[in-house]
Amino acid sequence: MSSTAGEDVEDMGSADPNPLRNGCDDIWTWDRREKSPEVRLHGPGLRIAHFHPNWSSGTAGVRGTKVLNNGRYFWELHLSRRIFGTSMMFGIGTKKARLHADSFTNLLGKDNQGWGLSHKGLLWHSGRWTHYTKPFRENVPTKIGILFDGIAGTVTYYKDEKCLGIAFRGLNEIKEPLYPVICSTAAKTEMLLDSMKRDFVNLQDRCRAVIIKRVKNKEDLEKLFLPPQVRRYLSEGIPEIAQPFKPVNINKEDTDL
Numbered sequence: 001m002s003s004t005a006g007e008d009v010e011d012m013g014s015a016d017p018n019p020l021r022n023g024c025d026d027i028w029t030w031d032r033r034e035k036s037p038e039v040r041l042h043g044p045g046l047r048i049a050h051f052h053p054n055w056s057s058g059t060a061g062v063r064g065t066k067v068l069n070n071g072r073y074f075w076e077l078h079l080s081r082r083i084f085g086t087s088m089m090f091g092i093g094t095k096k097a098r099l100h101a102d103s104f105t106n107l108l109g110k111d112n113q114g115w116g117l118s119h120k121g122l123l124w125h126s127g128r129w130t131h132y133t134k135p136f137r138e139n140v141p142t143k144i145g146i147l148f149d150g151i152a153g154t155v156t157y158y159k160d161e162k163c164l165g166i167a168f169r170g171l172n173e174i175k176e177p178l179y180p181v182i183c184s185t186a187a188k189t190e191m192l193l194d195s196m197k198r199d200f201v202n203l204q205d206r207c208r209a210v211i212i213k214r215v216k217n218k219e220d221l222e223k224l225f226l227p228p229q230v231r232r233y234l235s236e237g238i239p240e241i242a243q244p245f246k247p248v249n250i251n252k253e254d255t256d257l
Helices: 203-212 218-222 228-235
Strands: 030-035 039-042 048-051 059-064 072-079 088-093 114-118 122-125 128-131 142-149 154-159 162-168 179-184 189-198
Touching (some): 030 039, 039 059, 048 179, 088 142, 088 154, 088 189, 114 179
Antiparallel strands (some): 039 048, 059 179, 072 142, 154 162
């Protein structure tokens, strides 16, 4: 289900770095229950994943809370300066995709349950890899964008706002729920989830997006004289705030450990 990089993109550099700019802000985060024990979540909305907070003896992953099938979604990952090690990966997986391994490996795409890009510039699926882009520069902060098109069944990556072309095809044929997934072998690495966008489902969906831009929190929503059913629908679009775990920054030699 993988393809060579950008085989049908004529001018990847000129592609819109925000392909769903006419959509609406999306609301999801990393799943505090569906993750390796070597992943700590913190920051507003638990959107920062901190891998191997002490040392690394394997590969750790975390799944997103968003089910992607049949929609069009875009999100960005801000990778911290610590880009190094055997494998840092970003992509899509089913619930069966492994989120932990006691070895340094390309975990996302090691089997047919995941589709991932590693920081070495390789695409992985079903245990096979193919060259896609240049390896990332180590120890240089990098921004990765991911466009999932559940209608066309494709995944497209962006690196520092430059489109790299279609990476995977055929995901519209997958019947199991698909989720965003990230993983890393390297100690004390972080990825921040940002700029989540999605296409509108219908006019009602578009109206809700306009309203919640003007409602700061659920407490303000309760002050509005609205039918309970309407209030519940609007509240689903307002995120919860949680900020547990603050990692300690320790500068050591950049190895997986």
